[in-house]
Amino acid sequence: MNDRDREIQHFTKLAAKGRMTRREFVGRMAALGVTAAMANTLLSTAVKAAGPNKGGTLKIGSTGGESTNTLDPALAASQVPYHNLHAFAETLVEVKSDGSIDPRLAESVESSPDAKTWRFKIRSGVEFHNGKSVTAQDVMRTIERHSNEESKSGALGIVKGIESMSVDGDTFVMNLHTANADLPYLMADYHLMIQPDGGFDNPAAGIGSGAYMLVSDEPGVRHLFKKNPNYWDSTRGHVDEVEIIVINDATARMAALQSGQAHIVNRVDPKVAGLLSRAPGVRVENVGGPGHYVFIMHCDTAPFDNNDLRLALKYAINRQEMVDKILMGFGSVGNDFPINASYPLFDSSIPQREYDAAKAAEHYKKSGHDGSPIILRVADGAFPGAVDAAALFQQSAAAAGIPLEIKREPNDGYWSEVWNKQPFCASYWGGRPVQDQMYSTAYLSSADWNDTKFKNADFDAKLLAARAELDGTKRKALYSEMANMLRDEGGLICPMFNDYVDGLSEKVQGWEKDGTGELMGGRASQVCWLA
């Protein structure tokens, strides 16, 4: 071993222990003739080899928290409740970043050959924070609370297909009305956190079986958790305390990261991500996910009931321009169906639809629209930059001779008064872990949130067939046909899929790219540690 190697090794060790920042390390390595990419690889290998550092308070600055938040998993709808739930509670299974199922409270999952009966064997020796053991009974009661007649759960749509549930020793058994090969993915939904006795007596008590225990619950201000000493999984829960601080103002959130008052922040505005990544002591992590920014047309309302008009509008939007100018490159172009490469069984051979003013004009003419302006309703609450995106859309459509009129709506009440009510508006979908769930949630004729009013019996039949199909190749073919149907006939204009963009302090280690949600699918508080 020569001096250079020895020096590299020495600095790598120092950096892995956190005695040197990543930036300093990369600088030293450059001096020794090691490329930045190589230096980063060296460092992450060394960090893994050194193992997690225990202790400290991990501070997460998050938007999407209000004084009105509750710890009831059923009512979680924004980011802060999402991160709270991941800190103190667990689901039966989780979806890993590679799209596979990670058994958590369920040790194993089995299905009958027809995918109608599912058996979840519950991990033994796991305790809730109140000292009681996690049993199959608790699991059944939890799913019951989300699916019964009085349920107001955000997961109600997910658990609707259950025919019966039972407990067989340490195993929780579910019988479904119709076969569903994706059921484990549905059970990974973050609303379905297992609570003692299903949380019937006090759903917002904040008692789960997670890596951290609730210390202080101040909705809209902060939520403090401490390490759960009896946690079953030694590979998670490294810090002593997790503090989730509500910082809704984007500038304040970035300032908190830069001044060291937060170690991790979510929703870095793409506009400032470049600047932020150059600031000392912080880095920006982005990863592609299933979330997409869309414009939705109601297929059953004039003038959008005419497929030529829908196609005209689809050809009249410049997707790449939107990714460049609205997402600042932190995302990828959409193709007018809600699925992208982050889903299993995605068919990448479907041709990408491009901006084509001539084709748009042709379809517009064929639609016989009277030339009156088409009203597009937007608010920045629909997705960040929605108003700007609508303006870009208006320009590119005008070039094809299609008049769009933008109507700005207030953010307040947008989801109750505009979305799913007005025939043409901006919207956002967070995506789902699997294609079946995305399609069943918003494109099945009978779905409550069918926000494009797309009703097609053939499509529905294919969706149900794919759901029961256990053969991957056949399922993929079915999903591909469905994607093509939506792309060519649906009411969805999907210009872009947005990345999750998070900001991290140099002190945070153990971070991995994970596109299942922001902050590593909510798992950052469990798997990251402080150097």
Next chain:
Amino acid sequence: MHPILKLVLQRLALGCLLLVAASALIFAGTMILPGDVAQSILGQSATPQALANLRAELGLDVPPVQRYFDWLGGVLHGDLGTSLTNRLDIADTMGKRLGNTLFLAFWAAIISVPLAIFLGLLAVRYEGRWPDKLISGVTLASISIPEFLIGYVLIYFIAVKLRMFTTVAMINDGMSLGEKLNAIALPVIVLTLVVLAHMMRMTRAAILNVMQSAYIETAELKGLSSFKVIARHAFPNAIAPIVNVVMLNLAYLVVGVVVVEVVFVYPGMGQYLVDHVAKRDVPVVQACGLVFAAVYICLNMIADIVSILSNPRLRHPK
């Protein structure tokens, strides 16, 4: 009965009437807003069944007028009720937020009120000369810049660059007074800059007005120092308008600082109210409205009483 006592009682009774009227207005206002609390809670994930279940549970199926009187009855018994969205006791959670707001307002007032009056006196002493112009220029500039911008500028230069104080002004029970003051230093500076000009200019104008009087000339002819003339002879006669504007600014410090709270992530009443308006959580909005109205009414009453006390002519109305 003592006329002052009578006046206070009259004002108090009138204040109570005003509070009831304000609560009715706020209730009507929240009813006019589109959507309801059930829709706001469930947001984009609302299914008709989940909505119906939640509405029934929250008692939203009861007619609005009856809900208002149920609420009013509760308040008269000292019960502000529980929040519709997170089921927490309103008196409890709002009490904490109100405490925080008053804490911030107190320290901002402690610094800004004496400073504004002192600067006002100074401006009068050097009227038309450079100290007067400097004071007016700086304070008018600081009131003209939007408060969030001052906040961001201070965060960037003081907290991020110099690493002094904190960007997140979050305080909690576990902190010592020193830590709390360190946490709120930046918002206090911003609020001081925002309210300074108004009070300073009013002090200056009120005293200059008095300075035209004959008795000031007499005092000057007696050979008193000019600052003494201002402080001992002019200022007491200018108290009434000054107190009025000071009270208005104090009220602003309590009820109007939501922007500063957002920028510094301060857990005060403003953010609390805005969150609950967005969620249509009527009982909380009502409770906050009541507190804000009470603050205004009380401070205005104090201003009136002080002006009456400071001016013997007003003490004996014809």
